[in-house]
Amino acid sequence: MKRLPVQSSRMTYPVVVGADVLAQTGEQLQEIGIKTGTKIAIITDTTVAHLPFVNQLTESLESAGYPFQTLVVPAGDASKSLDVAYGLYQDLISFGMRRQDVVLALGGGVVGDLAGFVAATYLRGVPFIQAPTTLLSHDSSIGGKVGINLPQGKNLIGAFYPPRAVLYDLNTLSYLPERQWVNGMAEVIKHGIIADANLFETLAANPLTVCPPADELEPILTAAMRVKIDVVEGDEREANLRQVLNLGHTIGHAIEQRSNYSLGHGEAISIGMALEARLAEKRGLLTAAHRTLITSVLAAHGLPTQAPADDWHEIKKLIEVDKKHKSDAWTFVLPTAIGQVQIVNDIRPQEVEDVVRESMKGV
């Protein structure tokens, strides 16, 4: 079990990573100063609620003397809504939650974002614990971004609200369906490309196409989380540095939306990373060898690296509405080596069009 400290503007919080973390939830809460008797509202979803590790969590709370209540929302992105948040506020009031009581998110990114938003706003903010149960949430659980969707778009409502702790039990990942595992690996690989050549090389030598035992996974996810932690510590409120985490996301997010979310987030950003590597190569920022290596490691994990046939103009429109793009000089995060990226502010739409069109044709 590893304990990684994360420095946020308000306080330092630990990320606890390893096997059987949930069975020690009570001790972990004591460790961060949550007093016995504090109420814990566990927010989870219909997928997670029936998995065996939920009992490990609740038994640990019980034996440590924390009264708790489990609030279950429907699985899926549609739960990130003001309506579901409103229902949770009602539940917290019924449970008698006060300002010192705790919201604990047990689940993937949807549950973390939703429960985090509720924790950030209920009584102007109550302590919040993230207990991620997906590979993708090794990423989303760190950094304090929480939010819900509006009909017009994702995460339009939210806050920067750091958790008091992240309890990441790697045993929970063995329950993930294969496709979700593979999607999560895209963000792990991304963290390697951004800032950790060793992590990337480990994955290149030994692709993780299925979930390995927790002891094997721990050093890999610890390394991936360290990359994320270093970035968000430098830039909690997403002013600048944090942009590097958008590697693969500018093109990837547009492709994801165009697929109407039939592409998973990891699949879409895998395509995005492959195309943005190509963009970097054409600019002379990345060698052809490194570009090929990036693409082949993604492919070795069962991730797509080619853009599906589509109308470029529709993709372009979506890139334009992206928050970062205010003019015809687009901002992209481009890889310049394995473990190194650069923010480039003067990408012309034509350059992006070229790599997207080539990729669609399979060039």
Added chain:
Amino acid sequence: MKRLPVQSSRMTYPVVVGADVLAQTGEQLQEIGIKTGTKIAIITDTTVAHLPFVNQLTESLESAGYPFQTLVVPAGDASKSLDVAYGLYQDLISFGMRRQDVVLALGGGVVGDLAGFVAATYLRGVPFIQAPTTLLSHDSSIGGKVGINLPQGKNLIGAFYPPRAVLYDLNTLSYLPERQWVNGMAEVIKHGIIADANLFETLAANPLTVCPPADELEPILTAAMRVKIDVVEGDEREANLRQVLNLGHTIGHAIEQRSNYSLGHGEAISIGMALEARLAEKRGLLTAAHRTLITSVLAAHGLPTQAPADDWHEIKKLIEVDKKHKSDAWTFVLPTAIGQVQIVNDIRPQEVEDVVRESMKGV
């Protein structure tokens, strides 16, 4: 015109107080680094929207080159709801508001709390400007507390979200109905009792029963705001010190609720301050002379100082649900002199019952 700096955890923001501040909104935005061309969403209510100073604000924005849109919500506390917030999110999206664009609250506490909550959560937070137009909001506009109500209670949903600036145009106060003026004076007097004997003595010598000219009002409100600023700078997230601002509120808030809000907030806390002064006197913390002085200055401003006839047990229940009271030893902020208060943690319910019952009987 005075410019008071307030230090918050994230940045320092100015409180600009004086005559004709709204006519200089454009310059003030430039001063704090809001670039020309930034969109300004003015959120106001049906009472304020038709007052003449709105044009001064919009003309100033226009001539300084800030595109703006005015969003009007119904006047009254019912607008502090998730439904109204949801409508405002839709309006901000329609207006094309991005992360650097500004929400400006033009109005009293309701508008400030609602617009502040929307600003705190839209796109995970956009810059927020408070332009208070009531006397009571000399208090609520400082300190970063924003929030909306649920059917179960007030301000159950919210955030700590400091504004980027407070633009307090004292000319706007001349439009206040007399009763609202008097209610606002209760908080001004409170700030004197808490920490500014000079302010209190000025009001004792020359009670402000109606709104005076801006140049006469400026030093008084500047002093009152300084008290609030000093407190919130020391304790932004309401951990401890900020409790002193609750002078009069523990009893006052219960009486306000019992009146079904037929008592104004200032009227209720005036009664609360009179009774809490009596509680302090009985404890030997405050002299009878000081207690009489507090009551007479409140009365000189047309504020009530006697509890309306009511059932003590109902009042007690409301005090018990107050966030601060976890047991039979209640916490009260008590005056110990003019300009000085103390947090007392061991008040027995019987002591409070005594002063409430005596006050009801007119003792």
